[in-house]
Amino acid sequence: MESPESENSEQATEADQETNLRHRKLLTCAKKTIENASLLLRRKIPCTGHLMTPRRLWIQTIPTQECDVVLMFPPGAQDFTLMWLLSRLRAGTPGLVVHVRHHASSDSYGFYLTAPFPVLLKAAEELHLPKTLKSEFGGGLKEFVQQEAACFEGTDNESTFFTTQERQWLVLHLLQTLRAAPGDQLGGLKLIEGQAIVPKCLSAGIISQVFPLHDLPSLQKLQKSWVRDFFRKQPLDDICNYFGVKITMYFAWLGHYTTALIVPAVVGLIFWVCFCGHNQAVEDVGYVLFSFFNVLWASVYVETWKRYSAELAYRWGTLDQRDELLVEPRPLFSGTLEVSPVTGRLEPVYPAWKRNVFRYFVSMPIILLCLAVVFIIMIVTLQFQDWWDHFITDRGYMFCLSYLPKIFLAVVITLLDEAYYKVACWLNDKENYRLDTKYENHLIVKVALAA
Secondary structure, three states: OOOHHHHHHHHHHHHHHHHHHHHHHHHHHHHHHHHHHHHHHHHHOHHHHHHHOOOHHHHOOOOOOOOOEEEEOOOOOOHHHHHHHHHHHHHHOOOOEEEEEEEOOOOEEEEEEEOOHHHHHHHHHHOOOEEEEOHHHOOOEEEOOHHHHHHEOOOOOOOOOOOHHHHHHHHHHHHHOOEOOOOOEEOOEEOOOOOEHHHHHHHHOOOOEEEEOOOHHHHHHHHHHHHOOOOOOOOHHHHHHHHOHHHHHHHHHHHHHHHHOHHHHHHHHHHHHHHOOOOHHHHHHHHHHHHHHHHHHHHHHHHHHHHHHHHHHHHOOOOOOOOHHHOOOOOOOOOEEEEOOOOOOEEEEOOHHHHHHHHHHHHHHHHHHHHHHHHHHHHHHHHHHHHHHHHHHHHOOOHHHHHHHHHHHHHHHHHHHHHHHHHHHHHHHHHOOOOHHHHHHHHHHHHHHOO
C-alpha cells in the first residue's frame, strides 16, 4: 500500500500541471485577443499601424530642434521614394541637414531642412546676396563674398547675420541645386540629366508641398507693430526682413497709394460742395475741371511712386539687378544642355521659335476661346434673366426667385475662373520661360485677361 505522503505528492503534482495548463491557455487566448484587436484597430484607423509596426524611417526619425524649410510628402508615400530622395539630398547638397519626421495623424512623412552657418555663407555668395559692409570699409550694401566675410557687419554672430527670410531663401536654393544624374528615375518619373529634382517632383505630385516655417517671436512682433496698429506707419524694414522684398514692395505700394488717394478725395469733396446744386452748365464745368485734375494727379502719382520705389529698392539692395544673362535659369526650365557662352557652364537651352509657335498657335487661340465662352455664357444668362423676370411676373411668383439667374451666373463664373487659371498655368508651363520674372509676368497677363 502507498503511504499517505506519496498520495499527497501525486495530487500536488497533478494540481500544478493543471494550473500550468490553465496559464498557458490564458496566455494563448490573451495573445490572440491582442493580435485581433491590433488588426481591427489598424483596419479602422490606418495611421495607427505605423505606431504598432514601426517602419525603417519611423525608427530613424530625430526630434528637430531647428528648421527653416519643410518638404512634405503625400500620405502613403513609399519607403523607396523617401530613402532615394533622402540619399540624394545628403549626397548632392553637402552640409544640408535633413531630419525625417512622421505625422501619424495624416500618415505622411516630412523632411525638416536646415543648414549650418558655413554652408549658408557659401550659398549667399552663389546667390550674390547683398549684405551691409562695416563702416570702416565704406558701409552700404555689397554682394556677399565669402573670402571677404570679415568686411561685413554681423559675421561674428551666426544667429543674427542672416534674417529668417534669407535663411529660408538660401536653404530653398540648396534644394533647387539638387540636379538629376544620367539615368535617374524615381518610380514612373523619368528625370533628364541636369534637371532640378525637387521642383520636378513637386510638379509631379511626388512631393506634396515645400514651405518655410514661421518664426513666432518675429511674427508676434509684426502682429503688434503692423497688423493691430492701424494709425502707425508700416514697419517696412521689419516686413522686408521677414517676408522679403517682393511682398514688402506690394504693401509699400498699397500704403503709398492709399495715402495719395487723400488728395483726390479732398479735392472731390471741395468740387462737390462748390459745384453741386447749381445749374447744369456750372456742374458740367466742375466735372470737366475735376477730370483734368484726376489726369494731372495720376501723372504726378506715377512719378512719385517711381521715386519712392527706387528709394526702397536702393535701401534693400535690389536696385541694381544682375543682368538676365547671369541669372540662374528657372528650376523647371527644360531644354537641351549646352555650354553657356557667358558662364561657361552646362545650361538648358530652348529655341525661341518653339516658344513663339506655341504662344501664337496654341496659347492665344485657347485664351480667345475661353474668353468667347465666358462672353457667350454672360449674354445667354442676361437673356435668360429677362425671360425669367417676365415669367415670374406673369405667374405671380415671389420676387426673390428673380435672383436665381444671378446666383447661377456667379457660380458658373467662379467655376470657369478656376478652370481657366489651371489652363493658364498649363499654357505658361508649356511656353517654357527661362527666368522666373518672365514666367510670372506672362502668367499675370494671361490671368488678367479673364479678370
